[in-house]
Amino acid sequence: MQPADKPDCAVVGAGIIGICCGISLLQRGYAVTLYDPEPPGSMTSSGNAGGFGFTDVMPMAAPGLVWRVPRWLLDPCGPLFIRPGHLPSLLPWLVRFQAMSNRKQVERLSAALSTLLRQSMLDTRELVANAGLESIFTENGAITVYKTRAAFERDALEWQAKIDCGVDARELGVEQIRSMEPALENARYGWFTPQWCNTTDPHGFVTRLWEYFVERGGDVVDSRVAGFNRRDRRSIRLPWRAARRWMYRAWSSPPARGRAGFAASSVNGS
Numbered sequence: 001m002q003p004a005d006k007p008d009c010a011v012v013g014a015g016i017i018g019i020c021c022g023i024s025l026l027q028r029g030y031a032v033t034l035y036d037p038e039p040p041g042s043m044t045s046s047g048n049a050g051g052f053g054f055t056d057v058m059p060m061a062a063p064g065l066v067w068r069v070p071r072w073l074l075d076p077c078g079p080l081f082i083r084p085g086h087l088p089s090l091l092p093w094l095v096r097f098q099a100m101s102n103r104k105q106v107e108r109l110s111a112a113l114s115t116l117l118r119q120s121m122l123d124t125r126e127l128v129a130n131a132g133l134e135s136i137f138t139e140n141g142a143i144t145v146y147k148t149r150a151a152f153e154r155d156a157l158e159w160q161a162k163i164d165c166g167v168d169a170r171e172l173g174v175e176q177i178r179s180m181e182p183a184l185e186n187a188r189y190g191w192f193t194p195q196w197c198n199t200t201d202p203h204g205f206v207t208r209l210w211e212y213f214v215e216r217g218g219d220v221v222d223s224r225v226a227g228f229n230r231r232d233r234r235s236i237r238l239p240w241r242a243a244r245r246w247m248y249r250a251w252s253s254p255p256a257r258g259r260a261g262f263a264a265s266s267v268n269g270s
């Protein structure tokens, strides 16, 4: 089917998620417009740790985890530090999180996650090759290390569950750890997951994907999306000034003519 036969798509937000959604929609033959008031890829996607955790198939909601939450909430350097004022609105989410923290749900979710992540790994490799990102994408794997046997054994069931889900995880002895990373002097036990990938340049990675999106015919409008049209539920609202600018662009530039522009007919939020 030709793009003209398909509805236009609006993607809200030009971070890594929005840009990848945009590329995927272009590949399916849709005309796509990304909306973002900030330069593409300049927000969270520009400054993260650059890890592709394809082997992280275990859901966050693990049995017993909820009992660690109060300590995390009080620790400003912990993984879940929330301003006390936000706690009441977070409570319903925490209750749902706790309801998921049981063995049955973990088995169900890890099976689903492993299916998603396997496909995600294949798709990422294809995207890296197509967009020419090989020089900043590495497939060196990751090592997880423990100082004590007790800590290593505490996680043994989780590692077995990962292996059962098809993750390639290899147990490491102290000599192997030392030869892989001499700086890890205190590490005695560990696991190697070769499928873990990294980008050495998160901002460069997302910027190149944005360029690739544009090269393939994607459009970018530097405007905040102000809301969704409640009447037809299929279009987005832009602030008036931006809508006017976009109308002007649509009328004055031939390649853009014919696009629904600010009245995009389907919406994909990020």
Ligand SMILES: Cc1cc2nc3c(=O)[nH]c(=O)nc-3n(C[C@H](O)[C@H](O)[C@H](O)COP(=O)(O)OP(=O)(O)OC[C@H]3O[C@@H](n4cnc5c(N)ncnc54)[C@H](O)[C@@H]3O)c2cc1C
Residues within 6 Å of the ligand: 012, 013, 014, 015, 016, 017, 018, 035, 036, 037, 038, 039, 040, 041, 042, 043, 044, 045, 046, 047, 048, 049, 050, 051, 052, 053, 223, 224, 225, 226, 270
């Ligand atoms: C310290 C740190 C380390 C991390 N490490 C990793 C890691 O190793 N591996 C990993 O996978 N993830 C990691 N993450 C998470 C990862 O960075 C984010 O999950 C990811 O960048 C989110 O992408 P995004 O496109 O949703 O968000 P963003 O990159 O923040 O993009 C959202 C965009 O939406 C735009 N926007 C917002 N509202 C509107 C609106 N109304 N209209 C139009 N546009 C709008 C914003 O301007 C922004 O550009 C890390 C995050 C942090 C903070």
